[in-house]
Amino acid sequence: MFIKHTLLPITEQLQRERVADFYHHMNERRSVRQFDARPVPKSIIEMIIKSAATAPSGAHKQPWHFCAVSNAALKAKIRMAAEAEEIENYNGRMNDEWLQDLKAFGTDENKPFLTIAPWLIIVFKQTYGLENDQRSQHYYVNESVGIACGLLLAAIHHAGLAALTHTPSPMNFLAQILNRPANEKPFLLIPVGYPASNCMVPDLQRKSIDQMATFFE
Numbered sequence: 236m237f238i239k240h241t242l243l244p245i246t247e248q249l250q251r252e253r254v255a256d257f258y259h260h261m262n263e264r265r266s267v268r269q270f271d272a273r274p275v276p277k278s279i280i281e282m283i284i285k286s287a288a289t290a291p292s293g294a295h296k297q298p299w300h301f302c303a304v305s306n307a308a309l310k311a312k313i314r315m316a317a318e319a320e321e322i323e324n325y326n327g328r329m330n331d332e333w334l335q336d337l338k339a340f341g342t343d344e345n346k347p348f349l350t351i352a353p354w355l356i357i358v359f360k361q362t363y364g365l366e367n368d369q370r371s372q373h374y375y376v377n378e379s380v381g382i383a384c385g386l387l388l389a390a391i392h393h394a395g396l397a398a399l400t401h402t403p404s405p406m407n408f409l410a411q412i413l414n415r416p417a418n419e420k421p422f423l424l425i426p427v428g429y430p431a432s433n434c435m436v437p438d439l440q441r442k443s444i445d446q447m448a449t450f451f452e
């Protein structure tokens with residue numbers, strides 16, 4: 236079944252304003268590792284997740300599940316398990332080039348943001364569908380869930396909140412702690428909240444348009 240697509244055209248002038256506004260707004264987004272404990276209402280997180288789930292997906296299978304954790308005991312459990320993996324990573328599992336590349340970000344095995352940030356959103360990808368013990372195919376799962384995460388980060392930023400795309404590795408402990416079904420694999424762990432008042436971020440440069448794009452006219 237098809238329904239009429241209704242997107243009203245806008246003037247070129249308004250279009251120019253909008254693309255510039257959107258770029259400047261998005262260019263202010265930064266990954267944050269120092270959070271304030273200030274709570275964020277559940278209703279805000281719900282709307283952010285709904286925005287993420289507007290993402291396109293292979294055959295519209297919507298192969299994602301979002302776990303939003305504000306429970307202090309669960310956050311502590313997740314932090315303990317993540318730090319246990321990161322101790323291994325920083326002491327042998329990551330090679331010298333990797334450790335060198337991370338120096339600019341000041342990361343280490345300590346992940347206080349996992350208990351300080353008011354919410355942890357754990358994004359799961361569903362490698363296949365599973366309903367009433369019935370398996371079904373999912374398509375382009377990484378692409379679909381990756382796009383949803385991009386929209387999630389944009390929605391978080393649009394809400395005046397900060398996030399970190401955190402990938403403790405391996406991440407299987409998240410599926411265990413959150414008791415997820417066999418078809419779901421952790422994809423990203425995203426602490427969400429307000430940045431700490433003294434929050435610092437690395438002085439990064441983004442690639443210029445010429446460095447990142449080639450036009451064939």
Ligand code: IYR
Nearest residue numbers: 321324337342343402403404
């Ligand atoms: N997962 C580790 C290491 C790490 C890896 C990359 I690539 C980063 O951009 C940042 C960190 C950690 O979370 O510390």
